[in-house]
Each structure stands twice: as C-alpha cells, then as structure tokens.
Amino acid sequence: MSHxxxxxxSQSLALAFHRRTLIGCALALLALSGLLxxxxxxxxxxxxxxxxxxxxxxxxxxxxxxxxxxxxxxxLLAVLVGAGLGVSGAVLQQLVRNPLASPDIVxxxxxxxxxxxxxxxWGSALSLDWLPPLAIAGALVxxxxxxxxxxxxxxxxxxxxxxxxxxxxxxxxxxxxxxVMSPLSTTVRAxxxxxxxLYGAQWxxxxxxLPWSLTLLPLTLLFxxxxxxxxxxxxxxxxxxxxxxxxxxxxxVCSVGLAxxxxxxxxxxxxxGLLAPHLARGLTGQTMVGRLIGSACTGAALVLIADLIGRTxxxxxxxxxxxxxxxxxxPFFIYLLYRRRH
Amino acid sequence: MFKLKFALPLLAxxxxxxxxxxxxxxxxxxxxxxxxxxxxxxxxxxATDAAxxxxxxxxxxxxxxxxxxxxxxxxDELADVAHVGLxxxxxxxxxxxxxxxxxIAAKMRHExxxxxxxxxxxxxxxxxxxQFKETLDLVAAATGRTDAAEQWHQNWDARIADFxxxxxxxxxxxxxxxxxxxxxxxDHARIYYSSFAGNILNELGFERPQAHREDVWGxxxxxxxxxxxxxxxxxFIFMTETDATxxxxxxxxxxxxxxxxxxxxxxxxVYRVDQVDWNMGGGPIAAQRMVDSVFEHYGLE
Numbered sequence: 072m073s074h075x076x077x078x079x080x081s082q083s084l085a086l087a088f089h090r091r092t093l094i095g096c097a098l099a100l101l102a103l104s105g106l107l108x109x110x111x112x113x114x115x116x117x118x119x120x121x122x123x124x125x126x127x128x129x130x131x132x133x134x135x136x137x138x139x140x141x142x143x144x145x146x147l148l149a150v151l152v153g154a155g156l157g158v159s160g161a162v163l164q165q166l167v168r169n170p171l172a173s174p175d176i177v178x179x180x181x182x183x184x185x186x187x188x189x190x191x192x193w194g195s196a197l198s199l200d201w202l203p204p205l206a207i208a209g210a211l212v213x214x215x216x217x218x219x220x221x222x223x224x225x226x227x228x229x230x231x232x233x234x235x236x237x238x239x240x241x242x243x244x245x246x247x248x249x250x251v252m253s254p255l256s257t258t259v260r261a262x263x264x265x266x267x268x269l270y271g272a273q274w275x276x277x278x279x280x281l282p283w284s285l286t287l288l289p290l291t292l293l294f295x296x297x298x299x300x301x302x303x304x305x306x307x308x309x310x311x312x313x314x315x316x317x318x319x320x321x322x323x324v325c326s327v328g329l330a331x332x333x334x335x336x337x338x339x340x341x342x343x344g345l346l347a348p349h350l351a352r353g354l355t356g357q358t359m360v361g362r363l364i365g366s367a368c369t370g371a372a373l374v375l376i377a378d379l380i381g382r383t384x385x386x387x388x389x390x391x392x393x394x395x396x397x398x399x400x401x402p403f404f405i406y407l408l409y410r411r412r413h
Numbered sequence: 414m415f416k417l418k419f420a421l422p423l424l425a426x427x428x429x430x431x432x433x434x435x436x437x438x439x440x441x442x443x444x445x446x447x448x449x450x451x452x453x454x455x456x457x458x459x460a461t462d463a464a465x466x467x468x469x470x471x472x473x474x475x476x477x478x479x480x481x482x483x484x485x486x487x488x489d490e491l492a493d494v495a496h497v498g499l500x501x502x503x504x505x506x507x508x509x510x511x512x513x514x515x516x517i518a519a520k521m522r523h524e525x526x527x528x529x530x531x532x533x534x535x536x537x538x539x540x541x542x543x544q545f546k547e548t549l550d551l552v553a554a555a556t557g558r559t560d561a562a563e564q565w566h567q568n569w570d571a572r573i574a575d576f577x578x579x580x581x582x583x584x585x586x587x588x589x590x591x592x593x594x595x596x597x598x599x600d601h602a603r604i605y606y607s608s609f610a611g612n613i614l615n616e617l618g619f620e621r622p623q624a625h626r627e628d629v630w631g632x633x634x635x636x637x638x639x640x641x642x643x644x645x646x647x648x649f650i651f652m653t654e655t656d657a658t659x660x661x662x663x664x665x666x667x668x669x670x671x672x673x674x675x676x677x678x679x680x681x682x683v684y685r686v687d688q689v690d691w692n693m694g695g696g697p698i699a700a701q702r703m704v705d706s707v708f709e710h711y712g713l714e
Contacts, residue, residue, distance in 0.1 A: 115506035140532060141505050199525050254630055260522075263501055270502045271526035382504070387496050388476070389504040 084293055086360060095355035099368035103150070106372055110146045110379045111138060115386060145272040148336060149378045149392070150371040151280045152269070153343055155333035157351070157370020158291055160344030161362055162326040165298050166319060167228035173345035174330030176235040177323065181242035182213025183334045188246050188261045192253030203279055203335040210331030213242060218323065225316055227305075267340030267393025269378045276336050283332035291325045292363055298322055299359035340377075340393045343370050346400040349407060373400055437554045440520040440540040441527050449557025450514035454534070456503050457542045458484075460517040462696020463552040465490045467561050473511045475500040478693045479653060486689065486702065500542075509533045515555045517548075543609040543695045565697060572704060577618045579713045586646075586682075586711075592619040593645035593677070594631075596692070599658035602666055604643055605631040610691045613700055614649075617707060621645075640671040648677040649707075651688035684710045 075093065078085035088096075111123045118126070118134055126138035156174060163172040174180060186209025190202055218226060221234040246265075250258055263270075291298075297318045300308045308315050330344055350373070351365030377395035435446040454473035455461040461474045465487055473495045477484045483491050495511060498504035500522060508516065508530070516536040523530060523538065530536040537555055539548055546566070553562035581588050592614050594605040605611050606625050622645050634642070653659050666672065677683050690702040708714065 115504060115510055136509055136532065137506055140529060141509075251633065257521075259501055268502070271505070271529065273528065387504050387507045388498040389502045390499075391502065 085296060086292065087296075087358065088360060089356055089358050092356040092358050092361035092364075095361060096364045096368075099351075099355055099365060103368050103372055103375075106375050107146055107150065110149075110375055111142050113379060113383050114142060140273075144274045144277050145269050145378065146375060147277050148272040148280065149269050149374045151277065151284045152333040152337040152340070153347070153371035153374030154288065154367035155280075155284055155329040155370070156340070156343040156374075157347030157366035157368075158288060158363055159326040159330035159333070160346075160370070161348040161351070161366035162291060162298060162322055162329075163344070164348055165302050165359070166322055166326070167232050168302060169228070169232065170349070171345070172232070173342070174326065174334070175239060175344070176232055177327055178213035178217045178235055178238050178242065179210045179327055179330040180334055180339050181239045181246070183207070183210040183331060184246050184265060184339055185209055185213070185242050185249070187264050187338070188249045188253070191261045191264065192249055192257050195257070203276075203332075206335035207331045210327065210334060213238065214323075214327040214331075218320075226319065263391055264338040265393075266391040267338035267396065268381075268391035269337055269374070270382075270389060270391065272336075280332055280336050283328060287325050287329045287332075288367065291322070291329070292360060294318065294322060294325075295359040295363055298363075337374070338391075338393060340374065340396050342397055342400060343373055346370075346404050347373060349404060350400075352407075435554060435557065437537055437551070439537045439551060441518075441524070441536070441538040444535045444537050446515060446535055446555060448514075450535075450555050452512065452514045453552070453556060454497065454508055454511060454513040454516045455552075456497075456516060456518045456523055456530075457500050457539075457695070458693060459542055459545055459548045459695030459699075460519075460539075460552060461491070462487065462694055462698045463545065463549045464517075464556075466549060466565060466697040467553055467556065467558045469552070469556055469558070470494060472513055473497045473508060475503050477689075480689065484689050484694060486694070486698065505529055505533070517552055517555065543612075545609065545695060545697045545700045548695075549697045569697075569701070572701070573616055576704065576708060576713065580618070580711060583711065583713075589618050589620045590646040590682075591622050592647050592649065593622065593625060593643050594691075595643060595648055595650045596688075597650070597652040597659055597663040597666065599656065599662050600635075602634045602643075602662075603631055604634065605692075607631075608692070609695050609700075610649070610651075610703060613703060614707075617704070619647075637666060637669045637671065640666070640669060641674065644675050644677075646676050646680060647682040647684070648675075649684050649686050649691065649710075651686050651691045653688060654685075686710075 074087050074089040076085060076087050108120055108123065112118050112120060114137065116137065122134055123138055126132040126134040127143060159174045163174060163177065164170055183206040186205045187202060190205050194201065217231065217235045217238050221230040223230065250261055297313055300311055300313045301319065305315050347370035348362065348366045350369040351362060355361035355365030373396060374392060377399055378392035380395045380399065381390040381392045435449065437444050452472045453464055453469055455464050455471045456475055458477060461471060464471045470490060471494055474491060476482045476496055476499055482496055497507040505526065513534040516530050516534050518530055518536050518538040519542045520538045520540050521542060527536060527538065537551055539551055549562050549565060553559045594610055594614065596603040596605060604625060606627060606629060608630055624642060652663060672678060686706050690699050690706060
C-alpha cells in the first residue's frame with residue numbers, strides 16, 4: 072500500500088496520504104510533542120515531566136501557576152503562531168511559484184505592523200485587548216489593497232509579488248514615520264512588538280488565535296490538491312480543469328488569515344513563513360499534504376525553540392522570541408542549502 | 414456590664430483590622446493589602462530608587478538601562494538583591510519564585526502582563542515611569558511608610574526653596590534663566606521639554622524658551638541646521654559618555670559654526686551632567702542628586 076486516500080462520496084474532496092508522508096508527519100508531530108513537553112519543563116525552575124503533568128491537570132499543585140498560567144499558554148501560542156506562519160508561507164510559495172515568497176510579500180506583516188504601531192503610539196486610551204483585532208484588520212486591509220492593485224482582468228503571481236514588495240516598502244516607511252513621531256515612551260513597546268514576542272501570553276490569547284487555526288488549517292489541507300496544481304503554469308492548471316482564479320483567491324485568503332492572526336498575537340516574526348517550508352522539505356515527503364503538515368510542524372518547532380531560548384538561555388532575563396527566530400533559523404537555512412548543493 | 418466587657422476587645426480588634434488594611438488607588442485600579450508589604454518587587458527604575466529612598470531593600474528588581482546590572486548610586490544598597498530581567502520584559506517565573514507581598518509596576522510598561530502579575534502578588538501600577546514623587550507615595554503607601562515619604566517631601570520642598578532664594582541673589586546671572594535640556598545620541602540630538610529632569614528644572618524656577626513650551630516629551634533634531642532651535646541661556650547636556658560614537662556625534666555638533674552662536678555657549682553656561690541622575694534613574698534619590706548637581710554648577714551650597 073503506497074498511500075491512504077480519504078474522500079467524500081461525490082469525490083469532490085479528497086486527501087491522499089502517501090506512506091512516506093504519513094510516517095514523516097507522525098515523526099514530526101511526535102518530535103513537536105516532545106519539544107512542547109521540554110519547553111514546559113524548562114524555565115527559571117526546572118520541573119520533571121511528572122510535575123508538569125500534575126501541575127497542568129491538578130488545581131492544587133505547587134507548580135500550578137508556573138506551568139498552567141505562564142508556560143502552557145505561552146507554549147501553545149508559540150505552536151499555533153508557528154504552525155499558522157509555516158502553512159501560510161508554504162501556500163504562498165506554491166501560489167506565486169517562488170521559493171522566496173513569505174507572508175511579508177502580501178503585506179501581512181507590514182500591514183499589521185502599521186496598525187499595531189499606530190495603536191501603541193496614539194491609542195493608549197483603549198485597552199490593550201484591542202491590539203490583536205486591529206493588527207489582523209491591518210493585515211487584511213493591506214493584503215486586499217495589494218490584491219486590488221495587482222488586479223488586471225485577473226491576478227498574475229508576478230504582479231502580486233511586485234505590487235506586494237512595493238506596498239510593503241511604503242508601509243515600512245509609514246511604520247518608521249510613526250516611530251519617529253510618536254511619544255518617546257511608546258517607541259519601546261513598539262520595538263518589542265516589531266521584534267516579535269510571546270512574552271506574557273495568556274489563555275485568552277490562545278483562545279483568540281485558536282478559532283483561526285482550527286478553521287483555516289483544515290481548510291487549507293482540504294484544498295491541498297488544488298494547491299498542488301497551482302505549482303504548474305496557469306494554462307496547464309486550467310487545462311486540467313482547475314478554476315485557477317477562484318482557488319488562487321481562496322488560498323490567498325487562507326494564507327493571509329493564518330499569517331495575519333499569528334502576527335497579531337506574536338508581533339513581527341513573519342520570517343518563520345519563509346523558513347518553515349524549506350526546513351520541512353525532505354522531512355514529510357513531496358506531496359502537497361505532506362509539505363503543508365511538515366511546514367506547520369517546523370514552523371511551530373521554530374517558534375517554540377526560539378521562545379525557549381529567549382526565556383531560558385539568558386536567565387533571569389526573558390528576551391523576545393523574534394530575536395532567536397532569525398538567529399536559529401537563518402544559519403540552519405543556510406546549512407540546508409549548502410548541504411543540498413553537495 | 415457584661416456586654417461592655419465583651420464589646421471592648423471586639424471593638425479593639427475591629428479597629429486594628431481597619432487600620433491594617435491598606436487601600437491604594439492606582440493606574441490599573443484599586444488594590445487592598447491586608448498588611449504593609451515587606452517583600453517588595455520593583456519593576457521600573459524609579460520604583461527601585463523610591464524603595465531605597467524609603468529604607469526598603471526590595472527582594473527583586475529589574476536591570477538598569479545603563480551601568481548594568483544596577484546604577485552605581487544604588488549598588489551598595491542593592492548588592493545582594495535578585496534581578497528579574499528587563500524593565501520591558503520582566504521574567505514572571507522569577508518574580509513568582511520570590512514570593513513577594515507587593516509588586517510595583519508601570520502601566521506604560523506592564524499593562525499586558527498586569528493580570529499575571531496580580532496573580533503572583535497584589536500589583537500597584539503607576540501610569541508612567543518618571544513621576545518620582547507619585548512613585549515615592551505609591552511605594553510608601555504599599556509598605557506603610559507614609560511618614561518617611563512625608564519627611565522626604567518636606568526635605569525636597571526646603572531644598573527647592575533654598576535654591577530659588579540663593580540663585581536670585583547671584584549677581585553674575587539674570588534670574589530666572591531660560592534653560593534647554595539637551596541629549597546627544599550617535600545619530601541625532603534631542604531637546605527634552607517635559608520629562609523627569611524637565612519637570613524638576615521647572616520646579617527649581619527655570620524658564621523655557623518660547624519654542625520649547627509645548628506639552629510633549631521633546632523633539633529629535635537630525636540636521637545641524639536646527640542647532641539655533643536649541644537656543645537658551647543655559648544648557649544641561651546628558652548623554653552616554655562611555656559610547657565613542659555618541660561622543661563623536663557630540664563633537665560634530667558642538668564644533669559646528671552655528672553652535673557658537675548660541676547664548677548658553679557665549680555665556681559659558683554649558684554643563685555636562687550625569688545621564689543616570691538626570692534621565693534614567695527616575696526616582697527620588699536620582700532627583701536629589703540631580704538638584705545637587707544644579708547647586709554645584711551654580712556654585713551654591
């Protein structure tokens with residue numbers, strides 16, 4: 072048996088899992104679970120896995136506060152953020168047929184950043200709870216703008232990329248302008264947001280991000296077959312009976328929603344979206360389903376490791392995860408490219 | 414008779430309990446403490462300074478901005494105190510491990526983690542990080558040292574009045590003088606209007622040039638063409654003097670021909686002052702040290 076096929080009766084939806092994909096995904100999920108447990112054990116105080124389990128499930132444990140209130144929501148948020156960014160990146164790279172694509176090029180990070188920085192600079196009268204929804208709104212507005220500007224009787228990937236890069240530059244300029252003009256005290260907060268951090272993650276943050284992940288991740292997986300066809304030229308995909316324009320928009324919306332919601336809760340760590348699909352390559356097979364699940368796992372692992380390093384390696388300091396996403400991800404990325412060459 | 418016998422001790426207990434409960438209104442709401450706090454964690458520089466000013470040694474403090482891990486002027490008092498990370502991202506696990514009675518935070522820095530801090534210990538937050546008098550009162554209220562704070566305020570007011578009286582009697586200057594508070598970074602210069610030091614200079618009786626009277630923190634200057642906008646009778650300049658790139662930029666700006674056209678430069682009233690006392694300390698002790706240095710520069714006792 073080379074693969075397992077899941078499909079509905081009318082055969083309009085189908086998910087194929089090749090054996091290699093299945094084994095790869097199982098291993099990746101297992102490794103991710105191990106990493107999750109490790110990050111719950113480590114911190115200012117080192118706990119045993121038994122202590123972690125009792126603290127997570129029993130209200131009267133000594134370590135209840137540290138595990139249940141501090142570490143668990145933070146680790147779960149890291150997983151959701153990383154998975155969202157990883158899948159978003161994988162979808163975009165396939166959509167625009169360019170391995171350098173990341174959520175940044177459709178304006179997600181920069182759109183969210185402008186909204187967040189504006190809010191931090193002049194919205195202090197409002198509660199901080201408004202930050203995530205406003206950042207998501209910023210991401211959606213800027214990607215809609217890019218899609219609209221790239222429209223010429225349809226949207227070609229290359230136009231999307233070029234318009235995206237131009238608008239991202241303009242949005243970056245606005246962010247810088249706001250930083251220069253804003254009150255001195257708020258620039259510190261804005262810089263921390265721009266770096267990207269999971270510091271202070273709470274259950275309500277996990278609850279805020281979870282609906283996005285739970286709808287958009289399965290939805291993207293369901294359209295894996297169509298996404299696979301998108302990798303060919305438009306005329307090939309059309310010839311194979313794919314409604315190219317419709318699925319491109321649909322998958323783009325999924326990708327923007329995933330990245331936008333992730334960035335809204337963790338700040339500017341969009342770099343994960345570029346790296347994760349490449350790190351996943353060879354891990355979970357070359358099928359689209361495998362690549363999506365693999366990107367979710369590597370993205371989650373990357374953010375989890377970056378946050379773990381940030382909050383344990385320099386104790387008692389607790390540093391933003393965004394610093395280490397690039398510090399860990401970039402050298403590993405270069406190593407992979409180097410190894411593939413030889 | 415019996416009634417009275419029983420009622421008296423009861424009343425006394427009630428009275429005691431009443432006196433011991435502290436209610437403190439602050440930027441994040443109202444906090445009640447059953448007893449004056451003994452184990453205090455301070456999450457911003459000014460609060461750490463205020464605790465020391467009241468004779469309290471906190472059980473946990475955040476790292477200082479410069480002279481890490483703690484400003485020289487507080488090092489002796491805080492030699493053995495635990496550090497809980499950065500002011501912008503204090504380590505919650507470390508704070509919880511210290512088992513504090515109260516946490517002093519700043520809404521400006523810690524609003525996002527206020528709920529979690531409050532679960533560790535009752536948390537009292539000031540709106541900002543540089544209102545040293547209000548910070549002192551907050552820490553005093555939480556630790557039941559309002560008498561010590563009152564004493565501090567009296568000493569402060571006396572010191573300010575002393576300066577105003579002495580400076581008015583000086584023959585060589587025309588009081589009140591207009592002041593500008595300058596700061597040089599490695600790629601730009603700043604004029605601070607209302608800030609920690611700015612507010613104290615106002616209290617001492619200094620005036621501002623007309624253009625500096627806006628109610629904002631200050632302004633960044635990126636071009637040397639704007640040097641004339643610094644103009645005032647006297648300059649106080651603070652910067653990171655240990656940073657070679659900052660000093661290079663300072664040399665650049667001050668060797669520009671426009672610099673010599675400024676009143677303070679012509680009056681020879683350009684004073685370099687300590688950035689910790691004037692800007693980064695943010696607490697009552699730093700404020701006193703700052704005022705001391707103003708006395709010194711004016712040749713007063």
